Amino acid sequence: MNLALPREDVTAGLLAAAVHGFFILLLVFGLSWQIHDPQPIMAELWHSLPELPRPSPPPPPPPTPLPKPLPEPVPKAQPVPDTKAADIALEKKKKEELRKKKEAQTLEEKKRKEELRRKEEARRMELELEHEAARLEALKREEKRLAEQKRREALLREEEELQQRMLEESLAAETARIKAKAAADQRASEIAKIVAQYKDMISAKVRGNTRLPDSLSGNPEVEFEVSVLPTGEITKIRLSKSSGNADYDQAVQRGIEKSSPLPVPSDRTAAAEFRNLILKHKARE
Amino acid sequence: MEVTQNLSLIHLILQASIPVKFVLGILLAASSMSWWHIFLKLFALKRAKGETDSFEKEFWGGADLNVIFQRVSQDREGAGELERIFEAGFREFLKLRRQAGASVNVIMDGTRRAMRAAYQREMDGLESHLAFLATVGSVSPYVGLFGTVWGIMLAFQSLASVAQATLAQVAPGIAEALIATAMGLFAAIPAVVAYNRYTHDIDRLSNRMESFMEEFSNILQRQATRPA
Numbered sequence: 001m002n003l004a005l006p007r008e009d010v011t012a013g014l015l016a017a018a019v020h021g022f023f024i025l026l027l028v029f030g031l032s033w034q035i036h037d038p039q040p041i042m043a044e045l046w047h048s049l050p051e052l053p054r055p056s057p058p059p060p061p062p063p064t065p066l067p068k069p070l071p072e073p074v075p076k077a078q079p080v081p082d083t084k085a086a087d088i089a090l091e092k093k094k095k096e097e098l099r100k101k102k103e104a105q106t107l108e109e110k111k112r113k114e115e116l117r118r119k120e121e122a123r124r125m126e127l128e129l130e131h132e133a134a135r136l137e138a139l140k141r142e143e144k145r146l147a148e149q150k151r152r153e154a155l156l157r158e159e160e161e162l163q164q165r166m167l168e169e170s171l172a173a174e175t176a177r178i179k180a181k182a183a184a185d186q187r188a189s190e191i192a193k194i195v196a197q198y199k200d201m202i203s204a205k206v207r208g209n210t211r212l213p214d215s216l217s218g219n220p221e222v223e224f225e226v227s228v229l230p231t232g233e234i235t236k237i238r239l240s241k242s243s244g245n246a247d248y249d250q251a252v253q254r255g256i257e258k259s260s261p262l263p264v265p266s267d268r269t270a271a272a273e274f275r276n277l278i279l280k281h282k283a284r285e
Numbered sequence: 286m287e288v289t290q291n292l293s294l295i296h297l298i299l300q301a302s303i304p305v306k307f308v309l310g311i312l313l314a315a316s317s318m319s320w321w322h323i324f325l326k327l328f329a330l331k332r333a334k335g336e337t338d339s340f341e342k343e344f345w346g347g348a349d350l351n352v353i354f355q356r357v358s359q360d361r362e363g364a365g366e367l368e369r370i371f372e373a374g375f376r377e378f379l380k381l382r383r384q385a386g387a388s389v390n391v392i393m394d395g396t397r398r399a400m401r402a403a404y405q406r407e408m409d410g411l412e413s414h415l416a417f418l419a420t421v422g423s424v425s426p427y428v429g430l431f432g433t434v435w436g437i438m439l440a441f442q443s444l445a446s447v448a449q450a451t452l453a454q455v456a457p458g459i460a461e462a463l464i465a466t467a468m469g470l471f472a473a474i475p476a477v478v479a480y481n482r483y484t485h486d487i488d489r490l491s492n493r494m495e496s497f498m499e500e501f502s503n504i505l506q507r508q509a510t511r512p513a
Contacts (some may be wrong), residue, residue: 012324019320020313023471027464028295 194270201263210255212283213247219284220245222252226277232261252281297461302439308432308465312425316472319421322414323479330486336365337493366407367494373403378505389509396505400498411487422477429469436462
């Protein structure tokens with residue numbers, strides 16, 4: 001039975017705690033060693049404080065203006081009373097009264113007339129105002145109508161423009177397509193030319209490497225399927241159509257094997273045609 | 286976030302997210318437990334080895350079996366593993382021999398079974414808690430890694446919400462998260478080493494016990510065939 005003594009228990013616990021304490025210490029100090037001290041702070045030392053400019057004394061208060069003595073009113077000369085004949089004065093007075101009465105009458109008349117005139121004027125003004133308002137209204141309506149018309153015209157124009165643009169665009173696309181097609185056609189024909197040229201080269205090379213057997217009669221045709229790497233290396237040759245003459249077939253196959261690497265165009269698209277080549281070979285051309 | 290972060294360990298742990306703190310707590314507990322068991326097992330194995338050595342010396346030194354048996358059966362708890370196996374086997378042997386009409390085969394079978402049972406018990410005691418060490422050794426790196434991944438995830442999440450991303454914004458989070466991995470490795474490495482070491486030690490002890498059992502069986506068989 002594994003019976004740990006109690007003393008052993010405690011010892012093990014203490015040792016475990018010590019190991020952890022060590023680990024944590026290592027982590028704390030190991031990490032804090034990596035931390036750089038804060039950047040030094042620059043401080044300037046002054047031998048003595050610089051002379052500060054003295055605060056200027058407060059400006060003297062503005063002198064209070066002394067109240068000016070008011071000018072003494074000058075006494076007016078008293079009119080001298082007229083002491084001439086009283087009747088003359090009376091008559092004068094009467095006349096004066098009459099005149100005043102008349103004056104008042106004419107004034108009243110004038111006032112009435114004036115009032116009438118003013119009323120008339122006001123009526124006229126009102127009428128004129130009404131006229132003016134009507135004219136303004138008409139003007140506004142006219143303006144609105146014009147704006148509407150303008151807007152509609154602009155819309156129409158825009159639509160037309162749009163149609164025009166679309167037409168132009170479709171035209172451009174069409175021409176581009178035609179051009180692209182023409183270019184593609186041209187390229188295809190070029191590639192076909194290259195392919196034909198290289199095929200001729202290949203068959204010439206094969207022919208040069210083929211030694212026809214002596215027992216050959218007639219002009220038999222044999223067909224091989226050849227897998228070609230992009231570098232021209234032949235990876236596989238398979239007889240797809242025999243000529244009927246096994247010797248001849250074998251001779252041609254050997255010729256093809258000898259012709260590796262085959263001439264292959266550097267053009268990528270053209271080279272793709274040569275990946276799986278069907279090679280027809282006739283004994284004589 | 287400032288650029289001049291305080292990267293001290295305590296600061297990092299304190300500002301860690303809850304899952305990371307949780308992981309750190311689990312790992313600390315696992316590490317403490319595993320270290321505790323490592324030391325306990327170390328003492329226990331050392332004691333077992335010493336006791337086995339001394340017992341073998343005594344046994345092969347030609348001491349009287351009856352004397353040894355007397356001593357061991359008086360203090361079973363204080364005896365070593367091998368002594369207890371010896372005691373169980375010899376007790377069974379004496380009992381069976383006292384029975385009339387028991388053949389040698391029956392006596393030897395019974396004795397061997399008794400020793401085998403005692404041996405199993407002792408092995409069980411020796412191997413206890415080794416599975417815990419193995420578990421800590423294999424799992425705590427993953428737990429630590431989980432904490433790290435979580436912390437880094439959070440760090441990058443906080444990075445996503447700012448317009449100008451700088452390293453200073455993620456660095457504290459990643460440093461904090463990596464503590465979890467460090468902790469996991471710290472728990473795992475000693476546990477794995479101790480597990481391997483102790484398995485090896487226990488294997489050797491068990492080999493010694495098994496060979497002793499065989500040899501002791503031979504001695505007993507010789508005694509059984511001799512007429513009492």
